[in-house]
Amino acid sequence: MSHELGRLEDLPADYVAALRALNLVPLWPSLRAVLPPDKPVPATRATHWAYEALRPLLLKAGELTPIEKAERRVLVLANPGHGLEKMQASAAIYLGMQLLLPGEWAPSHRHTPNAVRMIVEGEGAYTTVDGEKLPMSRGDLILTPTGLWHEHGHDGRQPVVWLDVLDLPLVHYLEASYHLPGVRQPVHPGAAERRYARGGLLPTPYFQRAAKAYPMLRYPWAEARAALLALAGELGADEPVQITYANPETGAHAQNILGFYALMLRPGQTLTLPARSPACVFHLIEGGVTVQAGPDTFTLAEADTCCAPGYTPVTLGNRAGHGPAFVFLADETPLHCKLGVYEERR
Secondary structure (H helix, E strand, O other): OOOOOOOHHHOOHHHHHHHHHOOOOOOHHHHHHHOOOOOOOOOOOOEEEOHHHHHHHHHHHHHHOOHHHHOOOEEEOOOOOOOHHHOOOOOOOEEEEEEEOOOOEEEEEEEOOOEEEEEEEOOOEEEEEOOEEEEOOOOOEEEEOOOOOEEEEEOOOOOEEEEEEEOHHHHHHOOOOOEEEOOOOOOEOOOHHHHOOOOOOOOOOHHHHHOOOOOOOEEOHHHHHHHHHHHHHHOOOOOOEEEEOEOOOOOOEOOOOOEEEEEEEOOOOEEEEOEEOOOEEEEEEEOOEEEEEOOEEEEEOOOOEEEEOOOOOEEEEEOOOOOOEEEEEEEOHHHHHHHOOOOEEO
């Protein structure tokens, strides 16, 4: 018995026309496209965005478009596999490089997609989230979760750039994406990163810890880097050194759709990750790293970004023999786990 499925062109034209008149579509001609054998065929392509190449274009955008005309001055890191017009890095991840110039203020707004900011360069800028003013320093991770008011300001003297990571493609696909403009927020004291600075030690009384879904909004790079170095001293030489940005009260991922991590590669270390179902983004904070994603190999300098599609083995290599390299990762693991589709293939 043949297992080849029938094609649409095998059907009589009048039959196809009758189906379409009633908004009906035969499944069997397209069944293998939506249910391919063995594993998915991702539209996401392994792609590299070199910061050295995009930075001049980002600064030029600052000359061409004032913040009042842009609201958010961003160059989107678009994946050609999805089409540049869709402005997505993977099925669920949006990436953008955002520029804020001295004295500028990006107005307050809120939106349904979750966002994080990984600070790339510059000092003196800040993000105010839900009334908490969060200073921006290189390597810091700042959360702007779904529905929270946020705005950006700059009191320094040099351009500040950060990498935006949002779950916008998913929320847009669900037809749940929108934003609301707001007024400048009054600032109240906030020191969540100090309150939750020690692992396993939480403030009491407990009833005060349930007021916010996202109790910690800023994860300073100085703390994350120190944690990676300490962890490296405790693990074997071949073990991966990685931390997860987590909700300090629940231990769950810092946000509920995308996962965020920091990885350290020892001098000269090569690390092979298993082929996993979620797509993954790699952004180099310090050092020099080679990323091999399936047949594609990228050489990352500091502030470079690349992505790897799901079901693709990835090998990371520290090009330096004398110092560690530090990589920020974002992936779709929380989403895949919630949907029950997460898997690894070794």
